[in-house]
Amino acid sequence: MYIVIGTTTYTEISDLTFAPETDVTGSSVPVNELWASIRTDDAIGIGERVSLYDDLDQLWCKYWVTYAEREDAYTMRVHGQSALMKLDTVTLDPVMYENEAVGVVVASILSSLGSAYTLDSAFNSETISGFCPKQSARVRLQWVCMVIGAYIKDAFNDRLEILEMDDDEQAVIPVEQTYWRPKVTYRDYVTAVRATYYSYAEGVPARRDNYVEADDVTYVETSAQITLTNPNVPPAAMENVVEVDGVKLINQDNVSSVLSFLAKYHFERTKVDLECVNNREFLVGQRVFYFTDPETMHSGYINGCSFRFGLQAKASMTMTPTEVRESATLTIIYLWDDVQVGIRVYRLPVGYAYEVENPYLHTDFNHHRYVFRPEHATISGTMTSAGSTVEEPVYVALDQYLYELDVVSVDEVTRDDQFTDGKIEVIK
């Protein structure tokens, strides 16, 4: 790993803390941060850009330095935060939106950011209606994310990304990348979720009417509540209602989708904490398949990832909400003529459309070291509950005998050819 501050690269870093998180319910907009100790005698200033890269030059985050203190003659302690922290310092005037395009609304909120951002194209045709009082830009952005079903990604890229919450799982965290052993805990029962939705009509309010003002126009405000009850609560459970109130962008058109997601998040009690090898493959906000034991597969959202770094990276992740999913086994048997030279077993979710890359295989036989190349680069299909067994032919690509190595064709080389003076005869 290395850090770039301004135009200077620093490779001697320690005490690196990087734990990005997101709120999949849109109830908050976490500002992610980076801490590091850097061995340098350079002076590092507040407001400089600080970026974290891995050994493959992949960007992990691009933030702003908000704190830099010299710990000793050769060490600086540096803290960086994402551009979202700037939104706390910006106060926006009251505004009434009437079918305003999401892109326009987001642009008005993020105009003070001073850095690039992208908005998921899924929101291109979405609009927003409702009232925003005088508030910070960060709160207004959080309101927008909640009503459109979005989350903020401010890591692993050089810009802020506003992305659609995806119901489809985007990856499988395999058993062999998961540390022993994930922890499953159960949250308190949430007996119901409740949201208040608002509507506005321009006019003069009566004495007891609620009203709001924006751009010197007065609007009468009316509100109502919708409650969704959790059907899976035991009778003795204490009442525990999660309520969203005061988010005045929730209207009659979007309250169902807001409630629906809140229900999906809160009615599922299971929370899983797991650790896995994660070299930027699994990111916060994604929905993924993962295992709590070699046989039990779950599906859930990655809410937070705390990284520790060696040569590779280890992530401690919190998955919620999460649900158990049926899985089955895909077995790939690699055959050289009729001889089994390798086998791979994958545990995949039922219904999952898989595409598995066939690896090169290495075996030792009769003082030869063989590298086999598979006939097909990948194997694809859809997982069924009965599982699947596939036979994949392989051919000799390299044959090492003592200190000699033969380079061979991979077409139609048979096993009998192996034993001519220990070399491979190429047929074509």
Add this chain to the structure above:
Amino acid sequence: MITIDGHQWPVPCDIEREAEVTPSEISGMMLDKTYFNDVLGTYMRYDVSLAVPPKMAREYDELYETLTDPVDGHAFVMPHGQGTIEITGRVESVKDTLVYTVSHRQYWKGITFTVIANHPSKVDTLGGVLVRGRSPLPEEAAYPVGTVLELTNAGWERYVPTTYPSADEVYY
């Protein structure tokens, strides 16, 4: 013979070396009960004993002062295989014994010290780890089909059969 900060020591020496294949803190047991070994690199460690003769008392004292300097490392050239290896290493401890004192001169002997390399002599790369399993041997695409390669000290090279003349001048 070893070299310390550019100074060669052509004196009898005993060197015990140890190669530590150092895992990172994120190594651990996986859910499929295999051990994930995230290796940072191979670090060399040497226990060195030098037999410096009494006539080199002045040089001995200089060596002792050099080794005991509170610095983060020294440059060493150590025997390695059939050649040498250059490392920057930290000296962990230095020991010796006062043998005798003659006419206000003090003679020390048996200096031993431990050196641990600050940098790995072998290191894996993140890119190498992520594509492991493809082919650790030379890429077959780089050679025509049928090429024979031979492993030499320089790596994989094309194998050229050696021909030998016989008594009847027929070459085999």
